[in-house]
Amino acid sequence: MKQICSDVLSKIDDLQTRYIAVIDAKDMEGWLSTFCQVAEASYVYTTAENLRANHAMALVMDDNYQRLQDRVTIVNKVWPGTYADYATRHFVQRTACRDMGAGKYEVESNFMVMTTPEETGRSTLFATGVYFDQVVVDKDQALFLSKKVVTDSSVVERFMAYPL
Amino acid sequence: MTNHAEIIATEKQDAKGANPPIIWPQKANLLPKEIFVRPDVFEEELARIFYGKEWxxxxxxxxxxxxxxxxxxxxxxxxxxxxxxxxxxxxxxxxxxxxxxxxxxxxxxxxxxxxxxxxxxxxxxxxxxxxxxxxxxxxxxxxxxxxxxxxxxxxxxxxHGLILVTFNPETPPIEEYLEGYIDKIAQVFGGDGNLRLLGAQKVVFHANWKTFHDNDTYHAGLLHTAFQMLNWSGGSGHQTANARGHRSYVGEVTLPEEVNRLKDPSLIEFKGEASECSSASVRLFPISGMTRHLNTIGIRFANPISVDETEVHYTYFGRAEDDEEMIRHRVRQASNLLGPCGMVSMEDAAVFHRLHTAGTTPGNAVFLKGVTDDHGIPEEFQQSDEAANLPGWEHYRQTMGYPKEQS
The missing domain is CATH 2.102.10.10 (Rieske [2Fe-2S] iron-sulphur domain)
Known part of the structure; x- marks a missing residue:
C-alpha cells in the first residue's frame, strides 16, 4: 500500500480535531467551514443496521452543499427554544487512510460522543461509531468532501440537534 | 427519618401495602398524571392492554x-x-x-x-x-x-400489508376491530398496501408510552416552529376518533410559494398533483400509527420498554410503482424532515421528555381545545383539537377498570 506522507496525515488529523472542536462548541458556521465549498459536498448520518440492510434511509441526509448550509439555518434559526439543550464531547481516532489520487483521501475513524443534558447534568454515552470520510488535501489544508457518520447503535437516544 | 414523600406514600397504601387505587376524575377532560409514572400501572397495562383484547x-x-x-x-x-x-x-x-x-x-x-x-x-x-x-x-x-x-x-x-397480532382469543375479528379505519389506512399508504421498504429511523424516548401516543401526530401546527418559520400553514383538516381509541387525521397542506429560509427546497417539495398534496395519519390504540406527509409514507411501530422508556421505529416506505427518482426523493425528504433529527419533528422528543419528567407532580392533565362539554366525550373534532384523544382515554379507563370519582 502506498505510504501517505506525514504532512498529509497531519493535515487530515488537524481537520478531524477541528471538526470535533467546532461541534462541541456548537459552532455551526465552523462546522460548515470544514467542508469543501462544492455542490457535491455531503454529510450523512445513518446507522450500521441501515447500512447492513442496504437501506438508503438515514437520520440526516445533507447530500449537497445547500443542505449543509440549511443544517446551519435549522440548528441556529429553526430549533432554538424548542428542546432541552445538551452539551456534547467528541473523541476521534483515525484507523485507516487510503490515497485515492488527485489529492483525495478516504479516511476511517472511530468516534465516541458523550452527552450532558442540561436538565440532569449527568454525562452519558450518546453514540459510538465510524466516520467514513472523503478528504481533499491541498498545500494549505484538508477539507471534507463527504462525511458519513455510521453509528454502532441502531437506536437514537431521545433526539439529536447537533451533527455528530 | 421518614421523608415527606414516604409519609404520603404510606398514607395512600392500604393495610396490605398494596398500591393505591387509581380514581379517575369525574370530568371527561382530565387525566390523572400518576398513570404516566407508576410502575404498577405499567405492569397492569401490559396485562390488560398489550396482552389483552387489542390488535x-x-x-x-x-x-x-x-x-x-x-x-x-x-x-x-x-x-x-x-x-x-x-x-x-x-x-x-x-x-x-x-x-x-x-x-x-x-x-x-x-x-x-x-x-x-x-x-x-x-x-x-x-x-x-x-x-x-x-x-x-x-x-x-x-x-x-x-x-x-x-x-x-x-x-x-x-x-393493506400491515401485520397485526393479538395474544387474546377474545379480541374481536380485525374487520370489526378496525371498522371505519381500513380505508383510512389505505389512504395513508397512498391507495393500497403495495409498498417498498426504504429503511428506518429508530429512537428510544425517555417517556411513558402513553405520552408518545397521546402527543404524536395531533399537535403539528402548534408545536412545530419550523412550520411557522417557513410560513407553512395547514389548510382545512379534520379528525375522527372512535370508542376503541383509534383516530385519524386528514389535512390539506398549503406550501409557501417561496421558501426563503431553505437553500434546498426539495426538503418540502411535493412531487405529484397539487390536489393530492395532503397530510394523513391514522393512530390505532394503544400505541402505533402511520402518516403520509408530503411524499413521505411512514409507519411508527412503537413498543413500551418500561414505565419511562418507549422505543419507536419510524419505518419509511415508497410505493411499489415508484421510479428510482421518486424513491430518491422520498428518502431525501423523510431523512431530513421526520424522525429524531428531522427538521419538523426533532422537538417532539423534547416535549415527550418534559411531559414525562413533570408527570410526577400532583394533579391532572387538562384537555381544553375542542372540548365543549367537560362531562361528555366529544364526537366531532377540528384539525388540531386535543379533544380527539378523549374517546381513546375513555377506552383506556374502561380497559384498565379505573372507577370514576364520585361527586
Missing part, C-alpha cells in the same frame, strides 16, 4: 418482501418472529423454541428459511414446522412426534 401493529409485508426474509420484534416483553415462507406466505411466531423456550432468532432482520435453536439444535422451517431434533433411540418418550412441536403462534391479521 398490535408489528410490521408491514414490505419489510420482508422476499421468500426467506424475516423480522423480529417485541410486543411488550414478548419476542416475536415474522417470516415469509417458501410459499410467500407471512407467518408470525412467538420467538421461542418449542422445546425449552430458548429465544430462537436474535437478528432484527435477515433472510433464512431455517431457524436453528442453539441449545439442542432443534431446527424449524419458515412455516414453523419442527424439521429436525437430534436424538438417539430411547432418548425421547416413545410417543414423541415432531409434528406436535411447531413454533407457537399468536393470532395474526394483515390489513
Amino acid at each position: 398490535l401493529m408489528i410490521a408491514h409485508e414490505a419489510e420482508i418482501p422476499n421468500i426467506g426474509d424475516f423480522k423480529t420484534t417485541q410486543v411488550g416483553r414478548v419476542p416475536l418472529l415474522i417470516t415469509r415462507d417458501n410459499d410467500g406466505e407471512i407467518n408470525v411466531y412467538y420467538n421461542a423454541c418449542s422445546h425449552r423456550g430458548v429465544q430462537l432468532e436474535t437478528a432484527t432482520s435477515g433472510n433464512k428459511l431455517r431457524f436453528r435453536c442453539p441449545y439442542h439444535s432443534w431446527l424449524f422451517n419458515a412455516k414453523g414446522d419442527l424439521i429436525g431434533c437430534p436424538n438417539k433411540p430411547g432418548d425421547f418418550p416413545s410417543d414423541f412426534d415432531k409434528s406436535n412441536y411447531p413454533l407457537d403462534r399468536p393470532r395474526m391479521a394483515i390489513v
